[in-house]
Amino acid sequence: MIEFRAVTKRFADDTVAVEDFSFVLPSHKTTVLVGSSGCGKTTLLRMINRMIEPTSGQVLIDDVDVATQDKVELRRSIGYVLQSSGLLPHRKVLDNVATVPVLKGVPKAEARERGLELLDKVGLDRALAGRYPRQLSGGQQQRVGVARALASDPNILLMDEPFGAVDPIVRADLQVELNRLQRELGKTIIFVTHDIEEAFTLADQVIIFKKGGVIAQAGTPAEILADPADDFVASFIGADKGGRDLFLQQREGDRGITLVVDGGGRPVGVLEPGEAPHQPTDLR
Numbered sequence: 001m002i003e004f005r006a007v008t009k010r011f012a013d014d015t016v017a018v019e020d021f022s023f024v025l026p027s028h029k030t031t032v033l034v035g036s037s038g039c040g041k042t043t044l045l046r047m048i049n050r051m052i053e054p055t056s057g058q059v060l061i062d063d064v065d066v067a068t069q070d071k072v073e074l075r076r077s078i079g080y081v082l083q084s085s086g087l088l089p090h091r092k093v094l095d096n097v098a099t100v101p102v103l104k105g106v107p108k109a110e111a112r113e114r115g116l117e118l119l120d121k122v123g124l125d126r127a128l129a130g131r132y133p134r135q136l137s138g139g140q141q142q143r144v145g146v147a148r149a150l151a152s153d154p155n156i157l158l159m160d161e162p163f164g165a166v167d168p169i170v171r172a173d174l175q176v177e178l179n180r181l182q183r184e185l186g187k188t189i190i191f192v193t194h195d196i197e198e199a200f201t202l203a204d205q206v207i208i209f210k211k212g213g214v215i216a217q218a219g220t221p222a223e224i225l226a227d228p229a230d231d232f233v234a235s236f237i238g239a240d241k242g243g244r245d246l247f248l249q250q251r252e253g254d255r256g257i258t259l260v261v262d263g264g265g266r267p268v269g270v271l272e273p274g275e276a277p278h279q280p281t282d283l284r
């Protein structure tokens, strides 16, 4: 569990990126932070692994304040995936994946063997292990980035717009793959994106931000889709443009469970008992 306690970040030029932010991010779930540019998502993410220090407040991982932990150890214990993949250009794919375990003292042969297994896990052919990053496509580079972040078997994975620079088809593939991996691994994933569709595809929990790290709404995709908190959220998720045609459907034989379905009848989520909003059917 990651807890932000009254966290504020004011940069040297007096920009307040995050103000008095408190929230708990559950373990073994994917929480997606979404919002327009400059609302403080990256700042929040980087305060978890101390790449940015809060001006005031605390960030706790399993009740331990990260400020009390050794920075280097903390960073090596948390996976981090960036939009630019962040791979070392002069190192081959397998060496990139094995870097952190080797730094942590794992024998090289063992780290490389585990690296090959990780390539399998993220859907990359082992034949690519000996290539340099520039010899891979953008989507393949991002897969290597994910493999590298998983190499030290971290409990927490921070992902900052990891699929932002690849084309929509590859992006959709990577999203499917990440969901599959997460079902298998159950990491605590914090994922930053501008893209609300991506957020709904990946998240157990979505936090939609306004500027200054202010939460516009937090909830499961189904809760947000079914009951946008205000006009800002409705506009952000496209509900105001009639872009989303969502309906509630009572599931037979399952008293209290309500499905949220789109205009084509495809389920997009489930509302737990007691969560159903007041509007009975048309949720536009």
Ligand SMILES: Nc1ncnc2c1ncn2[C@@H]1O[C@H](COP(=O)(O)OP(=O)(O)OP(=O)(O)O)[C@@H](O)[C@H]1O
Pocket: 011, 012, 013, 015, 016, 017, 035, 036, 037, 038, 039, 040, 041, 042, 043, 044, 194
């Ligand atoms: N080092 C810095 N010095 C001054 N201001 C900064 C610094 N880093 C970020 N900011 C400002 O803090 C605010 C939040 O930035 P942040 O990068 O967290 O937003 P974001 O939501 O991740 O944006 P984006 O989606 O564009 O990456 C912005 O106004 C940004 O300009």
